[in-house]
Amino acid sequence: MIVFLVLTLASFLIVGYETTPLSLYVAGFLNFSNEQIGFLFATNGIVIVILQLPLTRLIEKKIRTLVMPMIASSIAAAIAFFVASVSTTFLQMEIVTFIVTLGEIFQTVPAQTVLSLFSKSGNRGTYQGYYAAVTSSGRSLASFFGPLSFSVFFFRPSLAWILVAVMSLVVGFAFLLISPGLQRDYENQRQSNEQLVD
Numbered sequence: 001m002i003v004f005l006v007l008t009l010a011s012f013l014i015v016g017y018e019t020t021p022l023s024l025y026v027a028g029f030l031n032f033s034n035e036q037i038g039f040l041f042a043t044n045g046i047v048i049v050i051l052q053l054p055l056t057r058l059i060e061k062k063i064r065t066l067v068m069p070m071i072a073s074s075i076a077a078a079i080a081f082f083v084a085s086v087s088t089t090f091l092q093m094e095i096v097t098f099i100v101t102l103g104e105i106f107q108t109v110p111a112q113t114v115l116s117l118f119s120k121s122g123n124r125g126t127y128q129g130y131y132a133a134v135t136s137s138g139r140s141l142a143s144f145f146g147p148l149s150f151s152v153f154f155f156r157p158s159l160a161w162i163l164v165a166v167m168s169l170v171v172g173f174a175f176l177l178i179s180p181g182l183q184r185d186y187e188n189q190r191q192s193n194e195q196l197v198d
Contacts, residue, residue, distance in 0.1 A: 070114075081168065
């Protein structure tokens with residue numbers, strides 16, 4: 001669980017690049033207007049409103065391994081940020097926003113579900129507190145590291161997107177590595193619970 005929480009923090013840091021870092025980047029380096037930035041945020045909201053519920057249901061029905069949605073989220077974020085590194089137009093950044101929002105959908109509810117599956121009635125609130133702490137921390141760290149990475153790569157700020165895309169792939173691979181053990185622990189816990197009920 002500790003490794004899962006650390007990876008969840010890292011994945012929320014990565015997806016957090018869609019807010020403050022993205023808006024600062026398009027305003028400062030691509031000279032987007034406030035109206036265009038507003039449209040990017042609107043796209044994020046619209047995609048979540050339209051697709052979050054159907055995608056969440058699809059995940060629950062079709063995906064049997066616990067962290068597969070998190071792996072999909074990491075891949076989506078990596079694709080989005082690789083695209084961001086070569087994007088210069090509003091339409092291209094709309095595509096980036098759409099893809100990274102899909103990554104956010106694949107990440108948010110499934111991560112919370114994994115924690116709730118491993119919690120019991122007596123510690124469920126504590127586990128949800130862990131979830132809230134790592135998600136909030138990840139997004140807050142993105143607001144710090146995003147602008148910092150643009151400053152470090154001042155000579156070519158688009159390299160910051162490549163860096164975070166590679167980091168996303170690394171996090172996705174780490175989720176893949178812990179998947180068998182996490183799945184095994186979950187199956188064992190579920191069998192134990194079923195035996196107690198019987």
